[in-house]
Amino acid sequence: MIASDAETGRKHLAEMIESASVVLPFTGAGISTECGIPDFRSPGGLWTKNAPIPFGEFVASREMRDEAWRRRFVIEEQFGAAQPGRGHRALASLYRIGKAPAVVTQNIDNLHQASGVPEDDVVELHGNTTYALCLSCGRRYEVAWVKERFEVTDHAPDCTSCGGYIKTATVSFGQAMPEAAMRRAEALTLRCDLFLAIGSSLVVWPAAGFPMLAKRNGARLVILNREPTEFDEVADLVVHADIGNVLAPFVTH
Structure with missing residues (x-):
């Protein structure tokens, strides 16, 4: 389902997070653009x-x-x-309340750690x-x-x-992916029942394979990104809107 607007997308996302047992956020560069990156x-x-x-x-x-x-x-x-944005802080809130055991990220900017997610639970697929x-x-x-x-x-x-x-x-083009991070990301993906792909174009492989792995394993898939992705048609919820605006209500202090 493609949400008609940000408010509708936020409402459905909240319902899906509430009913999920294990949420896995997977982030790309789009979550950091409001931070000036x-x-x-x-x-x-x-x-x-x-x-x-x-x-x-x-x-x-x-x-x-x-x-x-x-x-x-x-x-x-x-x-x-740059400081963590609303999206980073919202995911840190999900981590603190026990909904998300970790964050898997393609980003290299250290903002998830700065938002309060412990370093050991930020799985960096492309390094730092x-x-x-x-x-x-x-x-x-x-x-x-x-x-x-x-x-x-x-x-x-x-x-x-x-x-x-x-x-x-x-991790530069042509450089080997970090094996430990890839293994942990795969294990987290197979454990979750809700996979949140946030701010990623989902075109950089092998990282882009995790959303489909989650979907094939029975998890629901949410894609939150300003632009369409190749995986929109298989997602359970797609929200094309400002990431910070959509996730801001999930920030708790």
């Missing part, structure tokens, strides 16, 4: 300005590593002060851009540390422990 594909989105740097190019080229970090520092200047890791030994580095050294040499620093390449803890 643009999505990737829409006009003015991040990828319309700079094509993403594939993982293979990052590893093969110092120039590409330097460029990747330059872009990361620009993002920090533009969006580093708020810190960095050595690709060889896994040592963690803070972005501020990388920036400080970049500004001195105009090059991305290498790992001080093993000399490996330091990259934001995100």
Whole structure:
């Protein structure tokens, strides 16, 4: 069913959440746009300005590593002060009352954690851009540390422990998906009886497969997204409206 308006969609969503035993929120970039973080594909989105740097190019080229970090520092200047929006806070409320055991996200912005969902219960399928890791030994580095050294040499620093390449803890095109996160997301998907796909275009695989896995396993599927998705016709409820407006009433304090 496609809701005729936001209010109708909100009413049906509330009924579905109330009757569900286990709700699994699955989020994409659309939940963070009201926080000042643009999505990737829409006009003015991040990828319309700079094509993403594939993982293979990052590893093969110092120039590409330097460029990747330059872009990361620009993002920090533009969006580093972003705070959780109404959608994030609503999902944190569902977590606090025991309706949602975790949040599965395609986002890398750390806003679910900032909204109050514990780090261990935010399943990040595409990693996290708020810190960095050595690709060889896994040592963690803070972005501020990388920036400080970049500004001195105009090059991305290498790992001080093993000399490996330091990259934001995100999953780039061509990079392997995080196995533990994928396994946990699958287990959560199979456990839920209501799957909420929020702010995702549902075109990036394999993450986009989770809504259909939930549906095939007997869960009801809700899609809340400004634009239509390829899965709308199989969803139990589709709401094409502002995510913050629809989810705001679910925020509890």
